[in-house]
Amino acid sequence: EMQRKDIIDDVTYSRRIQNAIMPTTEIMSSYLSEHFLFFRPKRIVSGDFYWIASKENKVILAVADCTGHGISGAFLTIAGTAFLNEIVNYTTIDAAEILNQLRIRIMRLLNQKGLEGETADGMDISLVIIDFNNLTLQFAAANNPAYLIRKDGSNIDLFSDRMPIGIHINFAKPFQNQNYIFEKGDVLYMFTDGYIDQFGGPNDQKFRIKRLKELLHEIYLLPMNEQLKIIESTIDKWMGYRDQVDDILMIGIRL
Numbered sequence: 001e002m003q004r005k006d007i008i009d010d011v012t013y014s015r016r017i018q019n020a021i022m023p024t025t026e027i028m029s030s031y032l033s034e035h036f037l038f039f040r041p042k043r044i045v046s047g048d049f050y051w052i053a054s055k056e057n058k059v060i061l062a063v064a065d066c067t068g069h070g071i072s073g074a075f076l077t078i079a080g081t082a083f084l085n086e087i088v089n090y091t092t093i094d095a096a097e098i099l100n101q102l103r104i105r106i107m108r109l110l111n112q113k114g115l116e117g118e119t120a121d122g123m124d125i126s127l128v129i130i131d132f133n134n135l136t137l138q139f140a141a142a143n144n145p146a147y148l149i150r151k152d153g154s155n156i157d158l159f160s161d162r163m164p165i166g167i168h169i170n171f172a173k174p175f176q177n178q179n180y181i182f183e184k185g186d187v188l189y190m191f192t193d194g195y196i197d198q199f200g201g202p203n204d205q206k207f208r209i210k211r212l213k214e215l216l217h218e219i220y221l222l223p224m225n226e227q228l229k230i231i232e233s234t235i236d237k238w239m240g241y242r243d244q245v246d247d248i249l250m251i252g253i254r255l
Contacts, residue, residue: 034254036228047073064125065192095140122166151185194248200238
């Protein structure tokens with residue numbers, strides 16, 4: 001019993017460190033005026049993380065899901081955050097190039113050389129560079145799509161490259177950029193797979209991306225804090241008595 005309590009105390013303390021590394025509410029609000037953040041780890045610490053920075057009058061935002069949840073995933077979130085800070089300080093800001101650089105560092109950290117039978121640890125991530133002055137958006141992603149709803153209700157799927165940050169059959173292939181022009185009032189949604197993979201509903205099935213998109217279309221015109229309430233209550237109702245399957249992370253931004 002004593003040992004179990006020690007472990008829980010230890011992990012709870014780790015959460016304080018992880019929370020200290022993630023951007024605070026104040027930092028998020030200083031970069032993004034209208035937004036919401038829905039972050040609900042499955043365990044005490046999380047394998048999902050979000051990261052934000054600003055450079056050359058642009059905002060860079062990433063939403064990521066590291067292999068595993070709980071402690072194993074949390075280790076990688078700390079490395080991912082540190083690497084992103086380093087990359088943004090030293091390289092030109094280009095979404096795909098940031099992911100290329102992140103992959104090099106994660107593979108080096110995990111000693112991944114592309115050999116048979118290596119552990120396939122790493123992360124799925126989507127990264128956006130928003131220029132609020134020129135109304136441009138650059139997007140690149142590893143296994144983690146995003147969704148943009150125009151203020152007129154039309155929508156754009158921001159696709160992701162089908163490879164993770166880490167070892168993969170395609171690890172020599174560079175990531176691709178997608179460039180968009182947005183209008184004030186468009187809403188961008190970035191999320192990891194925890195929300196859509198959550199089991200529940202009358203038939204005990206996954207929530208799925210289709211259902212999420214339908215929900216977002218119903219609520220995208222509402223104020224961001226109201227959207228957050230609906231997104232939370234929808235998944236709570238969906239889950240019912242079931243356990244949370246994975247870490248949940250979703251960020252909505254009115255551009």
